[in-house]
Each structure stands twice: as C-alpha cells, then as structure tokens.
Amino acid sequence: MKFSKLFLFISIIVMMFSSVEARGYNGDYNIGYDDGCKNAQGFRNKDRTLYSNSYRYRDGYQDGKRECRVVRKHYLNSYKKGYSHGCKSSKGKWIKNKRAYRKYSAYRNGWKEGRRDCKRRRPSRTHNYDLGYDDGCKTSSYGYTKDEYRYDHYRSYRRGFRAGKRACY
Numbered sequence: 001m002k003f004s005k006l007f008l009f010i011s012i013i014v015m016m017f018s019s020v021e022a023r024g025y026n027g028d029y030n031i032g033y034d035d036g037c038k039n040a041q042g043f044r045n046k047d048r049t050l051y052s053n054s055y056r057y058r059d060g061y062q063d064g065k066r067e068c069r070v071v072r073k074h075y076l077n078s079y080k081k082g083y084s085h086g087c088k089s090s091k092g093k094w095i096k097n098k099r100a101y102r103k104y105s106a107y108r109n110g111w112k113e114g115r116r117d118c119k120r121r122r123p124s125r126t127h128n129y130d131l132g133y134d135d136g137c138k139t140s141s142y143g144y145t146k147d148e149y150r151y152d153h154y155r156s157y158r159r160g161f162r163a164g165k166r167a168c169y
Helices: 002-022 027-040 048-053 055-090 098-103 105-118 125-142 148-153 155-168
Strands: none
Touching (some): 027 048, 055 098, 098 105, 148 155
C-alpha cells in the first residue's frame, strides 16, 4: 500500500513538470504556437527547420493551429448568423439576437452589413416612368411585353407605359 502511494505521488510530480513544459513556458513552444495560430488565420508562417528539429516547436505549432482555427470558426459562424438576421430584418421580418449583438462584434458587424446589403432600394419615379415609357413604345411597335412586376407595383411605370404606347402607336 505504501509503495502504491509513493508511486502515485512520484507520477503526479512527473506529470506536473511535464505539463509545465507542455503549457508553453518554453521559447520554442511559444514561437510554434504563434506561428500555428497565424497559419490558422491564413498566413503561411512556419519555420521548417524548427518544425523538423524541435518537438516543442512542433507541439506548439499544432496546438496554436488547432485552437486558433476554433476561434476563427466561431467568429465566422457568428458573422454569418448576424448577416442572415440583418438581411431578414431589412426585408421586414425583424430578427436580432440582442445578447449576441451586445456581446460579439462578429455578430454585430454581420448584422449591420446584412441589413445594409439587403435593404430594398426603391427605384426613383422618373426611372420607373422612363422604363415604362420605353416598354410601352416597344410594345406598340414590336409586340414587346411589359414588365409585369413593375406594372403591378409601380404607378409611375404604368403611367410611362401607357404614355409610351400612345406616343409610339
């Protein structure tokens, strides 16, 4: 029984010292961690000689690459979700996760950009009138068909269409 307790105590001490080294208190590990993290973010930054010669650098590189990839993936997911919610909000269905908007800059930036990019831009009245006039003229001359959506939704397009059809008949 005493032998097993002593063995357990010694193994715990050995594990503590090995974990201190593995946590990144060594220079090569820190350099490898930073390089791996930069690699996960899209930059090629790998010291090949250190990678092949130093196991500490290699461990740090792999840990940095793995951990920073998870952080970047979370950032991108938050941004995409925010963009989607912002886009839906601009089209009339208001969706905004208030907690995520306050807490995560990625969600907030995505929401703002989604709202801005997906906002309905209504054409000007003169633009619709001119399009309607041209389409009306083409209809009377060549049998061209009108833009049904604009005809149904924009009064200025309808007026232009009728005027163009009368003028070019």
